[in-house]
Amino acid sequence: MATIGILIETEDGIVKDTNFGVLTAARGQGDGTIIALMMDGPADSAKDVLGKYGAHRVVQVSIDGADRGASPDLKARALAAAIEKYSLDALLGLASAQGRDIFARLAAFMDLPLASDCMAVDLAAKTVKKSHFSGKTFATIKMSGSVMLCAMRPNAIDAVEAPADATVETFPASVQDPGLVKVVEVNKEAADKVDLTEAGVIVTGGRPIASADNYNILSECARLLGGTIGASRAAVDAGFAPHAMQVGQTGKTVSPRLYIGCGLSGSVQHFAGMKTSKVIVAINTDKDAPIFEKCDYGIVGDLFEVVPVLTEVLKEKL
């Protein structure tokens, strides 16, 4: 029976919803033991919600003498110590900006195979499925090595509850910082509440949005759906949105359950970043726009008319 570790990510001390899909993926691997590892955020208050998705043990990993702003190398070494302490067969987590970084540091440090941005895992077969060629193909990768490291694409796997009674314990890792990378400053001021790569719903505005202010029309709609807003490169290049909002091959890769594209032509490069979304809706004035060939539902219309009506209807019906 496998022992599977999950690196849990928190936001302001709260377990992010995207972790639950990762726990669900771990449960799909036969009846092994699932150990949730928490590097930040309190394990005590996370115990119930992690147990609800099948975690058996919740471990608070602490580093002697280090705080939350510890260097990324130090965190990776603490995780390595946890892998050894609990004899993990695999460590799963999220391919968020921070997840990708810590998993890659860990893989390099322990000289283990890593698959980043996986869509599916099969621990028995030691394979993962992931995007390849900018989202045009899926690749199945076979990994050899004592421990499999998999950073999963957020929202790639639907979360399903399976309550277990989780226990809480602490693991003080005694590790040394190699002293190579120093964190000087973390600036959260500009941060939105919902991160684009982890949002469950995204409403995106393309070139015809025409100004930064007009994104407010989309924001209101996105907020009602508990989601956030995105932009095409054409809109970013025109200065209507920051690059942090760009979805696509040279922007973010996202996989929300609902993607609403407003005024997007449907370029290959944009789709490289969002085609694995569960449901894609397009709003476009041109009935022959290529996007209607590659989405699930379409409305022919002006985004400046359709989106406000959508917001209104959502207010009534949600």
Place this chain on the structure above:
Amino acid sequence: MQIYVCVKHVPDTAANIKIVGENGFDDAGCKFIANPYDEYAVEQAVQLVEKNGGEVIVVTVGKAAAAATIRAAMAMGAHRGILVTVESQFLDSRTTAQALKAAIEQDGKPDIIFTGKGAVDSEGFQTMYRLAQAMGLPVVNEINRLALGDGKATVGHEIGGGAREVLEVSLPCVLGTTKGLNEPRYPKFPDIMKAKKKEIKTLAIADLGVSVDGARSELVKLEKVPERTGAKMLGGDVRQAVEALVKILKEEEKVI
């Protein structure tokens, strides 16, 4: 400054990928380009050398055809190139990092090694970390700000949701670049002509003492991502179309 830039030769992102057999693709029938993220790395290296003097050396691991990507980087201002040749279409990140390390160490002493933030073909997002670990150097990926001074690099990157982090590393170091760091230049015709005369050193991976048998990950299958076959169009006036949409999203798709 002696700056090495790792540039991968990748299929054009707009190219149609034809899968051959279980795990190969038709690379002869496909246009290749320099990995787009690596262009930020080349541009940054060239700008630093324009300012501080020194040399920019491009290092590529790939088939013989990858020389075209080195030429493209040279047209942007890189001075020399090293091509480590391999026979296979796919090489794992661990082996790639070992080949890059051996090629760089054999050539000179880096002040900075730049890479892109990730390769758009195999999307491994890890080669720079493995390279840095093997060389005992600090690494930061996805940087979009860089300031040098006092033997140190101060770099900035995004850590999700628009939050930013500033980190400090001492030189030499490995830095993975992304959009926002600079605007890669568009080479002019004379630069392209000049690039043709620059030196490319070609080495087989075995000559560097790197074995391709140490791979820990292997591509076993490639398949096309299933394409959607066309939207269900929702007609009527705006209100009717929107109401139909909300009903479907709620009751059938259950996504809201």
